[in-house]
Amino acid sequence: MIREICKDVLFLARKAAPATPEDLPLAADLLETLAHHKEGCVGMAANMIGVSKRIIAFDNEGQYMVMFNPVILKKSGPYETEEGCLSLTGVRPAKRWKTIKVQWQNEKFQQRIKNFTGWTAQIIQHEIDHCEGIII
Template sequence: MICEICKDEAFLAQKAEVATTSDLGIAQDLLDTLIAHKDGCVGMAANMIGVNKRIIAFDNEGEYMVMFNPVIVKQSGPYEAEEGCLSLTGTRKTKRFQSIKVQWQNENFQTRIKTFTGWTSEIIQHEIDHCEGIII
């Protein structure tokens, strides 16, 4: 289901709760909403659709990917970026990392670890910030 985009900064500033197998439907709603906004959006976190769960969805080099409970376990190559967000007006400057190693759970709640670089890395960092309640 395509959901409305949450713009409530007080809600967006809350740290997300751990996702469980009962949240698979939320992940599908998140993907549906991301795809509906694909012309202006490359990633979303569950709080952007009004659900305070640690779930992100993003464009991973042309294929959509969902992560449950993602955590950055290693990062390198800091740089300054300027990003926009469907939930917030304008763009904001922030520090990002060229390379990140992420641990997450897939849709079967199996733990995965992978290193991401470049643009995909930046998208994931932005969405994990949402999970942490960080508004850049």
């Protein structure tokens, strides 16, 4: 189901609760909403559709990917950039990292760890910020 984009800054500023297997339908809604906004959006966190759970979905080099309970374990190569967001107006400065090591759970809630670089790493960092209640 395509959900409405949350623009409530107070809600977005709250740290998200851990995701559980019961949240699988929410991940499907997140993916459908992301696909609906594909012309202007490359990633979403669950709080962007009004649910405070640690779930992100993003374009991973042409394929959509979902992460449950993502955490950045390691980061290197800091740089400054500007980012926009469907939940917020305009663009804002952001400090990002060229390479990140992320731990998350997949749709079967199996733990995964992988390094991401470049644009994909930047998208993941933006969405994890949403999970942490960080508004860039």
